[in-house]
Amino acid sequence: TDVFTTIILQVIITIFLVSSQRGQNIRLLYIYLLVIFFDFSYEYFLYVTFNNNLDIVESYASSFRLLKGPLIYLFIRKNTDKEISIRLQNLLFLPFAIGLIVNIIVLVSLFVDLPFQEPIKRGYKFFFSTFYPVYWICYLFLSLFTIQFRGKRPLSESLKYIRVLVVFLLVTVIAIYLIYFNGWLSSYT
Numbered sequence: 001t002d003v004f005t006t007i008i009l010q011v012i013i014t015i016f017l018v019s020s021q022r023g024q025n026i027r028l029l030y031i032y033l034l035v036i037f038f039d040f041s042y043e044y045f046l047y048v049t050f051n052n053n054l055d056i057v058e059s060y061a062s063s064f065r066l067l068k069g070p071l072i073y074l075f076i077r078k079n080t081d082k083e084i085s086i087r088l089q090n091l092l093f094l095p096f097a098i099g100l101i102v103n104i105i106v107l108v109s110l111f112v113d114l115p116f117q118e119p120i121k122r123g124y125k126f127f128f129s130t131f132y133p134v135y136w137i138c139y140l141f142l143s144l145f146t147i148q149f150r151g152k153r154p155l156s157e158s159l160k161y162i163r164v165l166v167v168f169l170l171v172t173v174i175a176i177y178l179i180y181f182n183g184w185l186s187s188y189t
Contacts, residue, residue, distance in 0.1 A: 069139030
């Protein structure tokens with residue numbers, strides 16, 4: 001299922017980040033690990049609360065997923081010594097802020113009947129099943145582009161690991177998205 005695939009990808013990302021990071025920019029690594037923890041905690045909470053129902057977990061994904069792309073991109077920017085303005089950083093985290101607010105509304109609507117809950121739930125499911133993979137793929141392409149066009153500086157050891165990771169993630173996410181999209185299309189024929 002999507003949940004288990006996500007868990008495997010998270011573990012691989014964490015292993016690569018831990019193995020490639022030796023003393024520099026460790027703050028972003030800790031933030032990334034914290035995001036993974038909150039993402040899994042949220043999904044585990046839904047799983048346990050709704051009687052081990054994976055459909056609920058897959059339908060109402062955690063908004064913390066929206067932090068992973070910006071964090072990987074910022075991690076790469078810091079390792080390529082490219083400055084990034086506070087304004088752009090805030091812009092990168094805006095989707096998470098909006099997603100968190102909607103996520104809280106959706107979570108509350110799972111327990112309490114709200115008059116406007118159905119359109120919000122449908123929109124939330126649609127976003128995470130359709131647009132989130134594209135969002136994630138765009139950040140991976142942007143990260144790869146940043147690594148490849150880093151200027152005249154030689155590629156550091158940590159960036160070599162990160163480049164392999166980003167390419168692996170890109171291929172994996174595109175494959176999963178195509179399989180999902182193909183299954184979705186075939187359900188209508």
